[in-house]
Amino acid sequence: MDINGDRLWRFLDEVNEFGSLESGGVERLAWTEAEIAARGWLAERCKTEGLDVDFDEAGNVWAFSGERPAVMLGSHLDTVPNGGRFDGALGIVSALETLLTARESKVSGWDRLGLLCFTDEEGVRFGLGMTGSRALSGDIEPDEVRAATTSSGVRLSDELAAAGFDAENIGSVASRRNDVRAYLEVHVEQGRRLERAGVAAGIVTGIVGLSHWRIEVAGEANHAGTTMADDRRDALIPVAAAALEAQNVMRATDGLVATVGEAEVTNGATNIVPGHARATLDVRSLDEHLIDEANERIMAAARTAAEANGCELRIIETKRLHPAPMASPVLDAMRAAASDLDVDVPEMPSMAGHDAMTLSKGNVECGMVFVRSEAGISHSPKERSSQEDCVAGANLLATAALRLAAGL
Numbered sequence: 011m012d013i014n015g016d017r018l019w020r021f022l023d024e025v026n027e028f029g030s031l032e033s034g035g036v037e038r039l040a041w042t043e044a045e046i047a048a049r050g051w052l053a054e055r056c057k058t059e060g061l062d063v064d065f066d067e068a069g070n071v072w073a074f075s076g077e078r079p080a081v082m083l084g085s086h087l088d089t090v091p092n093g094g095r096f097d098g099a100l101g102i103v104s105a106l107e108t109l110l111t112a113r114e115s116k117v118s119g120w121d122r123l124g125l126l127c128f129t130d131e132e133g134v135r136f137g138l139g140m141t142g143s144r145a146l147s148g149d150i151e152p153d154e155v156r157a158a159t160t161s162s163g164v165r166l167s168d169e170l171a172a173a174g175f176d177a178e179n180i181g182s183v184a185s186r187r188n189d190v191r192a193y194l195e196v197h198v199e200q201g202r203r204l205e206r207a208g209v210a211a212g213i214v215t216g217i218v219g220l221s222h223w224r225i226e227v228a229g230e231a232n233h234a235g236t237t238m239a240d241d242r243r244d245a246l247i248p249v250a251a252a253a254l255e256a257q258n259v260m261r262a263t264d265g266l267v268a269t270v271g272e273a274e275v276t277n278g279a280t281n282i283v284p285g286h287a288r289a290t291l292d293v294r295s296l297d298e299h300l301i302d303e304a305n306e307r308i309m310a311a312a313r314t315a316a317e318a319n320g321c322e323l324r325i326i327e328t329k330r331l332h333p334a335p336m337a338s339p340v341l342d343a344m345r346a347a348a349s350d351l352d353v354d355v356p357e358m359p360s361m362a363g364h365d366a367m368t369l370s371k372g373n374v375e376c377g378m379v380f381v382r383s384e385a386g387i388s389h390s391p392k393e394r395s396s397q398e399d400c401v402a403g404a405n406l407l408a409t410a411a412l413r414l415a416a417g418l
């Protein structure tokens with residue numbers, strides 16, 4: 011079965027009319043008019059096609075071809091500010107297109123497919139992120155929703171209420187896991203690995219874990235002219251050592267990235283030896299042991315530099331997300347699908363978070379297909395994938411989903 015590539019592309023154009031920008035990008039922040047309208051479009055579109063459609067209390071859109079539980083295909087329709095046309099939207103239109111073509115072709119498993127559109131994946135407005143999939147995983151309390159506000163004080167619970175949903179009842183979403191046999195998602199890669207490999211699509215083996223640290227260094231502020239090398243307690247040096255070691259570790263470790271993304275000299279000036287510095291460290295890998303090893307090496311470099319420079323060092327882990335490997339039965343179905351389609355599909359971890367990460371932790375069997383991103387650009391109006399590549403990704407999704415659905 012081949013999906014209808016022209017219809018897929020039309021759906022993408024249709025949904026991207028909501029929140030479209032003159033720059034060529036789109037902006038549909040969660041629970042804004044444009045994002046609500048895009049989800050409304052999706053629900054209407056599914057109803058028109060005769061699918062069985064409803065919303066849960068988190069505002070997630072559900073649509074079924076027939077029986078439940080079903081193999082659910084989906085993504086999200088919210089975007090970052092000044093975002094692109096593919097992140098999220100491609101997964102939704104691929105899901106819709108798969109359901110329609112499968113039903114038209116009456117291939118085995120067509121009536122065990124569903125579509126799932128999650129709300130607030132990006133987490134830009136309310137500082138939560140993956141809110142819809144967390145609700146489905148049973149990993150969010152009404153308290154957290156009640157406390158979530160935008161920077162200007164708009165409450166998420168009010169936005170939900172205005173759209174007819176009850177934040178107090180968000181716990182009810184978790185019972186919908188009974189409708190989900192597995193969750194599969196097509197998403198743009200948002201990196202350059204597929205482009206480098208010269209292939210249209212790839213299979214995601216898992217979503218990396220991450221570790222965030224805050225580094226604080228206390229040295230001694232002093233005159234930059236009169237304080238000689240031996241007399242200095244320069245607080246920036248341990249931060250610099252951490253940044254350099256992060257690069258060394260990353261270059262030496264396959265599938266790991268490490269970044270000192272914020273570094274600041276407190277009350278710094280051109281003519282002052284830094285007296286106090288702070289920085290952050292972000293380390294990601296699919297292998298948690300590699301994360302721990304990288305942390306140790308980077309912190310050891312900072313510690314050595316702190317001792318050599320008479321500085322005090324404080325390092326605190328501020329966030330830890332465990333890696334989320336994709337489910338073996340789904341990976342097997344995707345590999346078999348690649349073989350059915352006679353395409354060469356590389357396997358790779360996802361370096362960014364997705365709803366599939368949250369759902370895996372909620373014991374849903376998940377899998378993802380990546381589609382080549384031109385120049386690796388995402389979260390930008392310049393985000394682009396060719397129609398050919400999107401069709402290749404959707405066909406891999408469809409073939410894998412039907413293999414799973416036919417076995418139900």
Ligand SMILES: [Zn+2]
Nearest residue numbers: 097098131197
């Ligand atoms: Zn996304």
